[in-house]
Amino acid sequence: MNVKQLLTATLLSVALASGAHAQQCEDTALFAEMETMADTMQGLARAIRGNDLDSAREALPTLQQAARNAHQETPFSLRNGGADQDIANFRAAIDELNEMIDELDLALANDNQADAAQALRAIGDARRNGHRQFKDRSCG
Numbered sequence: 386m387n388v389k390q391l392l393t394a395t396l397l398s399v400a401l402a403s404g405a406h407a408q409q410c411e412d413t414a415l416f417a418e419m420e421t422m423a424d425t426m427q428g429l430a431r432a433i434r435g436n437d438l439d440s441a442r443e444a445l446p447t448l449q450q451a452a453r454n455a456h457q458e459t460p461f462s463l464r465n466g467g468a469d470q471d472i473a474n475f476r477a478a479i480d481e482l483n484e485m486i487d488e489l490d491l492a493l494a495n496d497n498q499a500d501a502a503q504a505l506r507a508i509g510d511a512r513r514n515g516h517r518q519f520k521d522r523s524c525g
């Protein structure tokens with residue numbers, strides 16, 4: 386490959402890589418997972434409040450899957466790569482969320498409405514903290 390070809394190839398790969406970056410927050414894969422999580426949380430909260438734990442058990446895997454998927458995604462606020470530490474902090478926060486969802490799973494498996502409500506509140510707190518730390522101002 387001569388120098389000109391190398392330059393062209395380099396520019397092309399930079400263009401392709403930057404094309405992978407979302408232009409706005411709503412375009413990220415993470416945003417889509419979050420919307421799924423929010424929809425599922427609404428149904429879960431209603432079901433747990435109404436002590437309809439069968440419905441809650443049915444809805445839970447959707448939340449679980451979306452929260453697991455979120456682990457390999459990158460927030461819009463870190464779209465330019467961020468520092469390794471920022472990405473690690475984001476993943477740790479998502480891991481914590483997943484642990485709380487596992488607590489909810491356990492409470493539902495034990496038919497324990499009070500513990501399920503408690504786990505739901507912890508998930509709500511994780512959401513607030515996660516958004517304060519990682520959600521871009523331009524977002525939703």
Ligand code: HEM
Nearest residue numbers: 413415416419422423460461478479511512515519520525
């Ligand atoms: C079950 C818990 C959660 C729910 C239901 C939820 C829901 C949402 C929703 C609906 C959005 C879209 C924007 C908006 O309407 O606010 C959003 C965006 C976002 N959420 Fe969450 N969220 C949760 C937990 C978390 C956690 C724990 C983190 C961080 C560790 C997080 C990080 C973000 C980020 C960074 C965005 C912006 C999208 C992006 O930057 O790509 N969320 N979330």
